[in-house]
Amino acid sequence: MSLLDRFFRKKDPFKDVPAFKQIMVNVKMEEKAFLEKMEKILPVITPGNPADIEIISSEDQKQQLPEGSLPVSYPVNFDKDLSINLGIEEGANYEMLLNRQIVIAKDKVTPDQLVGKAFANLFKQIEDKISISMITDEIGMLSGCNNLESSLVLVNEIWKLIKDKIRADEIVFGMPASDAFIFTAAGKDDAIKQLDQKVKEIFNDEGHQKKISRKLYIFQKGGTTKIFRD
Numbered sequence: 001m002s003l004l005d006r007f008f009r010k011k012d013p014f015k016d017v018p019a020f021k022q023i024m025v026n027v028k029m030e031e032k033a034f035l036e037k038m039e040k041i042l043p044v045i046t047p048g049n050p051a052d053i054e055i056i057s058s059e060d061q062k063q064q065l066p067e068g069s070l071p072v073s074y075p076v077n078f079d080k081d082l083s084i085n086l087g088i089e090e091g092a093n094y095e096m097l098l099n100r101q102i103v104i105a106k107d108k109v110t111p112d113q114l115v116g117k118a119f120a121n122l123f124k125q126i127e128d129k130i131s132i133s134m135i136t137d138e139i140g141m142l143s144g145c146n147n148l149e150s151s152l153v154l155v156n157e158i159w160k161l162i163k164d165k166i167r168a169d170e171i172v173f174g175m176p177a178s179d180a181f182i183f184t185a186a187g188k189d190d191a192i193k194q195l196d197q198k199v200k201e202i203f204n205d206e207g208h209q210k211k212i213s214r215k216l217y218i219f220q221k222g223g224t225t226k227i228f229r230d
């Protein structure tokens with residue numbers, strides 16, 4: 001039971017401190033609002049590390065943003081230049097969940113639960129739409145994922161679908177933009193060359209606004225992923 005819940009279970013814990021009572025009511029409302037946001041959070045892979053974000057002060061000095069103002073972010077284990085953030089869908093864009101917004105409910109939800117909830121929300125949206133299509137005889141792409149195809153590179157079950165589709169144990173892939181996740185079997189030099197060209201084409205295409213990376217990666221037989229080509 002949280003501290004707030006213990007307070008509110010009492011008959012009137014704020015009888016003699018009305019100002020504190022209003023503070024606690026406000027905190028309770030913020031906690032409720034955060035828990036409602038959890039029903040909308042989605043996993044969004046982005047380039048860069050939010051901790052590196054800098055602002056220019058009124059004295060023209062570079063400063064890092066306060067921790068609380070940074071997005072809730074977790075490293076992508078196969079590329080230090082990428083992060084996975086928690087976004088709240090706002091039309092065609094995402095409002096990133098900030099560290100200060102999750103403090104209010106830290107005794108109710110763990111970081112792992114947050115990430116798990118984000119992926120659960122995404123799968124709920126796409127379970128009847130997700131598909132794999134072949135753009136050439138040897139190069140495939142994921143589609144039907146509400147423009148978050150790239151986020152599914154972190155889901156083991158997706159890799160089973162891909163391996164079954166192109167009949168290979170090791171996969172070379174790219175995610176040049178949030179809505180682009182394309183792949184081919186490792187060991188096929190011509191297909192990998194075409195894949196590389198396609199990744200760069202998408203990365204340079206203004207029609208794909210949420211860019212991620214021009215690199216190629218490889219999903220290996222043992223289940224690990226690493227950079228294949230910068």
